[in-house]
Amino acid sequence: MALLEVRDLTVVFERKGEQPFTAVDHVSFEVEPGQTVGLVGESGCGKSVTSLAIMGLLPKRGARVSGTVGYEGTNLLSLSDREMRDRRGRDLGMVFQDPLSSLNPVVPIGVQVTEVLERHRDMSRKKAMVEAADLLDKVGIPDPTRRLSEYPHQLSGGMRQRALIAIALACRPRLLIADEPTTALDVTIQAQILALLKELVRDMGTALVMITHDLGVVAGLCDEVNVLYAGRVVEKAERHELFAAPRHPYTHGLLSSIPRLDAPRGQKLSPIKGSVADNIPWDHGCAFAPRCPNALDVCVQVTPAQEDIGGGRLLRCHNPVRPPVVEEVSA
Amino acid sequence: MVTPTRKKDRIDALAASSADFDAGVSLAVSAWRQLRRSPMFLTGAVIIGLFVLVSLLSPWLAPQDPSEPMLIDQVVKARNEIPPIQPGHVLGGDLQGRDFFSRLLVGSQQTLIVGVLATLIGLTGGLTLGTLAGAFGGWVDSAVMRVVDVMLSLPSLLLAFSISALFARPNQYTVIVAVAVVQIPVFARLLRGSMLAQRHSDHVLAATALGVKPGAIVFRHMLPNSLGPVIVQSTLVLATAIIDAAALSFLGLGNPDDRIPEWGQMLGDVQNVFDTHPQLAFWPAGCIIVVALGFTLMGETLREALDPKSRR
Ligand SMILES: Nc1ncnc2c1ncn2[C@@H]1O[C@H](COP(=O)(O)OP(=O)(O)OP(=O)(O)O)[C@@H](O)[C@H]1O
Ligand SMILES: [Mg+2]
Numbered sequence: 245m246a247l248l249e250v251r252d253l254t255v256v257f258e259r260k261g262e263q264p265f266t267a268v269d270h271v272s273f274e275v276e277p278g279q280t281v282g283l284v285g286e287s288g289c290g291k292s293v294t295s296l297a298i299m300g301l302l303p304k305r306g307a308r309v310s311g312t313v314g315y316e317g318t319n320l321l322s323l324s325d326r327e328m329r330d331r332r333g334r335d336l337g338m339v340f341q342d343p344l345s346s347l348n349p350v351v352p353i354g355v356q357v358t359e360v361l362e363r364h365r366d367m368s369r370k371k372a373m374v375e376a377a378d379l380l381d382k383v384g385i386p387d388p389t390r391r392l393s394e395y396p397h398q399l400s401g402g403m404r405q406r407a408l409i410a411i412a413l414a415c416r417p418r419l420l421i422a423d424e425p426t427t428a429l430d431v432t433i434q435a436q437i438l439a440l441l442k443e444l445v446r447d448m449g450t451a452l453v454m455i456t457h458d459l460g461v462v463a464g465l466c467d468e469v470n471v472l473y474a475g476r477v478v479e480k481a482e483r484h485e486l487f488a489a490p491r492h493p494y495t496h497g498l499l500s501s502i503p504r505l506d507a508p509r510g511q512k513l514s515p516i517k518g519s520v521a522d523n524i525p526w527d528h529g530c531a532f533a534p535r536c537p538n539a540l541d542v543c544v545q546v547t548p549a550q551e552d553i554g555g556g557r558l559l560r561c562h563n564p565v566r567p568p569v570v571e572e573v574s575a
Numbered sequence: 576m577v578t579p580t581r582k583k584d585r586i587d588a589l590a591a592s593s594a595d596f597d598a599g600v601s602l603a604v605s606a607w608r609q610l611r612r613s614p615m616f617l618t619g620a621v622i623i624g625l626f627v628l629v630s631l632l633s634p635w636l637a638p639q640d641p642s643e644p645m646l647i648d649q650v651v652k653a654r655n656e657i658p659p660i661q662p663g664h665v666l667g668g669d670l671q672g673r674d675f676f677s678r679l680l681v682g683s684q685q686t687l688i689v690g691v692l693a694t695l696i697g698l699t700g701g702l703t704l705g706t707l708a709g710a711f712g713g714w715v716d717s718a719v720m721r722v723v724d725v726m727l728s729l730p731s732l733l734l735a736f737s738i739s740a741l742f743a744r745p746n747q748y749t750v751i752v753a754v755a756v757v758q759i760p761v762f763a764r765l766l767r768g769s770m771l772a773q774r775h776s777d778h779v780l781a782a783t784a785l786g787v788k789p790g791a792i793v794f795r796h797m798l799p800n801s802l803g804p805v806i807v808q809s810t811l812v813l814a815t816a817i818i819d820a821a822a823l824s825f826l827g828l829g830n831p832d833d834r835i836p837e838w839g840q841m842l843g844d845v846q847n848v849f850d851t852h853p854q855l856a857f858w859p860a861g862c863i864i865v866v867a868l869g870f871t872l873m874g875e876t877l878r879e880a881l882d883p884k885s886r887r
Contacts, residue, residue: 299784333786340784345777350799359795360785411785 246274247451248298248419249314255293256308267293269475269526270311273468275451277418280442282454282466282483284498290475291455295421298453299338300328315419334364337412337450341424343404347396353380354392357411364415379410383440402433406440413444420445421453426461438464459502463487471495474531477550480558491553491564493538530562538563583727586764589804589878606880613880619872626866630683638663639674641681642834647672655851669855670844671833678836679858685830685837686866689751689820694812696755701762702805708763709770709801710793720767723760731757735819739828747830747837754819758812765808769801776800807881810874814867821863838863 255268268290275281283291296302297309300320313320315335320328332338340346348356357379358372367375373392380388383406396404405425412420422441426434442465445452454466462469462483469486471479471494479492490496497516518535525531529544536543540563550560610616629636639645646658646668658668666675708719726734738753739745773779774797782796821839823829829840838859845855 301780301784329786329788331786332784338781338784340777340781342777346781348778348782348796348800351795359782359787359791363786363788363791408781 245317246314247277247316248275248453250274250294250298250311251314252311253294253297253313254308254310255290255297255302256310258306258308264308266526267475268297271470271472271475271477272311273470273477273480275419275453277451278445278449279468280445280452280454280466282456282462282469283472284456284459284462284469285472286457289472291457291472292423294472295338295423295453295455298421299332299336330364333360333412333417334415335417335419337415337417337420339405339408339412339420339422339425342428343401343408344396344428346408347404349396352393352395353399353407357392357407357414360411360414376410376414379414380407383407383410383413383444384436385410401429402436405429405433405437409437409440409444413448413450416448417450419451419453421455423455424457427456427458434461441465459498471498474526476526476531476560477558478532478560482556485555485557489567491557491559491567492561493536493563493565494532496565497537530560538565583724583764586727586761587768589765589768589808603881606877609880610876613876615872616876616880619869619874619876622865622869623873626683626869627687629680630687633680633684637674637677637680638665639677641673641677641836643674644672645674655848657848657852657855666854666858669841670848675855675858678841679838679862682836682838682841682859683862683866685747685835686817686820686863689747689754689837690813690817693751693754693816693820694758694809696751697758697812697816698762698805698809700755700759702766704759704763705766705770705805706793706798708767709774709797710789712771712774716767719763723763726757726760727764731815732819732822735823736826736828739823745823745828745831747835750820750823750829753823753828754816757819758816761812762805762808766801766805769804770797773797773800803881804878807874807878810870810877814870814874817863817870818867 251272252270253268253272254266254270257265257267259265271290271294273281273283283294285291293302298313298320300323302309309321311321315331320331320336323331347353354373354376357376358367358369361367361372361375362369365372376392377388380391385391385403385406391399391403391407396407399407405428409425420441425441426437429437438461441452441454444450452465454461456462466483468482469480470477471486471492473494479486479490479495481491486495487499490499494516501515516535517537524534524544526547529546530536530539530548533539533543538561542562546562548560548562550558553559646664649658649668650656650670650672657670658664658672660667664674664676666679669675669678704719704723708716708723735753735757738756739749742749778800779792779796782792787796820829821837821842824837824839825843827843829837833840833844841859842856842863845852849856
């Protein structure tokens with residue numbers, strides 16, 4: 245059994261005087277220990293809402309969450325507030341996008357690391373401080389003992405994100421959710437942080453849910469990828485297969501909109517036309533249809549169902565991109 | 576005069592403007608750099624520094640005993656005469672033949688005590704209510720804020736006056752209480768505003784995601800980050816408190832024992848002789864204005880320096 249089993253997770257936001265808005269729609273995926281699963285999609289497709297729902301952090305009022313979030317067989321959604329609080333930070337860790345605003349500006353780094361150790365591992369302040377220095381060292385922060393007494397603004401962006409990772413991993417959670425952990429950082433630091441996550445996941449056997457809009461991150465880190473569009477998984481595949489043979493036109497578009505060094509000279513990048521604003525609801529057709537180069541009449545009439553297309557791949561499309569010829573796949 | 580609703584809105588705007596007080600320490604450092612070069616702030620700081628120094632040292636600085644009517648033989652009630660300026664009495668005497676200069680000096684003590692205590696009590700009350708409202712939200716918030724808004728809708732001096740009048744025997748302590756109570760809603764609303772902003776901040780969400788308990792969330796993560804605007808406000812409230820306290824004493828709701836001098840009371844005592852002896856009103860009034868101005872200068876410049884939006 246997988247460590248995390250998300251089944252039909254659905255989040256509906258009630259909106260005053262408006263139709264309720266379905267931000268996440270029957271999303272299902274599994275993560276094994278030591279495995280990294282990516283949730284990919286453009287802004288507003290429901291990535292963060294999915295992660296907050298798993299952590300039980302959505303507001304009580306205004307958000308209806310249904311489906312199941314199985315963690316070692318327990319449905320997290322059925323736990324009480326108190327039980328959930330005990331698990332957060334201990335079993336489930338989370339790293340957020342903006343490392344500066346995710347740290348408390350008026351509390352020294354050391355206290356923010358020890359806080360979670362004292363909370364979940366019943367450590368004394370003194371012991372926790374030693375452990376905290378150890379953790380900062382492990383995530384590659386130089387001179388950790390001095391850093392413990394510094395405030396977030398005294399650290400560089402990369403160091404802050406390292407500190408956040410240290411805090412999230414302090415109690416060795418078996419599941420880590422990283423919500424665009426590198427978006428706020430510059431490219432070289434991004435690579436370092438990703439390498440660090442990869443290493444930690446390998447060493448500690450943590451299951452990692454990697455949320456990103458950046459296919460480069462996916463290529464470097466994820467074993468399996470779920471492509472989200474307007475709250476639904478439109479394509480799910482193992483990383484290599486996804487990159488070699490994207491089947492959903494949206495995935496295809498995402499891949500051809502990133503520059504590649506091995507592309508033939510003179511080949512233009514082809515960005516996906518339109519924006520999320522052009523989405524139509526999933527009720528009568530495919531939400532991506534208005535932007536889709538492959539759209540057929542049926543696409544705006546019948547909602548595509550999720551189909552198993554073999555090889556562990558799932559696809560939600562009436563007119564998928566044809567897989568490339570065989571030589572290319574094996575190349 | 577500001578309308579009641581505007582007062583309320585102004586407080587909320589203030590809380591919101593300083594809500595991303597976040598950059599915390601670095602902000603404080605750069606604010607200090609800015610303040611050090613601000614003539615307004617420095618003027619205020621010098622005034623307040625002198626004021627505090629004088630009130631602390633006044634028992635030793637005062638050339639004469641402020642409660643001793645040593646010049647009473649020079650007071651002629653019938654001809655409305657008071658002791659003139661003379662050696663040892665640089666500002667002459669008052670209506671009871673006491674040394675006027677010494678009374679002014681020692682009077683600063685009462686002003687300082689009343690101002691500081693009233694502000695502290697108001698701050699404590701406001702912090703408690705604001706924390707309750709900001710931490711719990713929901714109906715606690717609604718209930719607390721209903722009371723606070725009613726208090727805010729009354730002109731503050733009128734409210735202070737009414738509270739003072741509730742006491743059978745007004746004295747300097749009732750002045751403190753009355754002035755303090757009036758400040759509570761200002762602090763409460765201000766703190767609640769910043770607490771609510773903190774509640775939706777990233778670092779509070781991050782702390783929640785670590786399983787930090789609600790109590791620690793409030794006291795370690797929300798409250799310390801919400802205090803900035805409240806602290807700035809205290810400087811401004813000190814000015815209001817001093818003026819309100821003086822007004823109450825002026826109206827006879829202060830300490831009935833006039834052996835301990837107090838500027839507002841000194842002002843009230845000479846209402847009838849103002850046309851013949853304007854200096855008796857001029858000096859205490861001037862002291863009140865200058866000290867209040869000092870606190871206002873400091874408070875306003877402090878607020879501007881700490882407001883991330885007004886910085887450049
Ligand atoms: N608390 C909320 N109340 C109402 N709607 C919300 C709430 N939180 C998110 N949404 C909506 O849910 C949708 C998905 O938001 P989400 O934050 O998951 O996007 P995302 O995929 O993480 O995007 P990004 O890449 O920009 O972070 C958005 O349309 C957003 O407006
Ligand atoms: Mg997001």
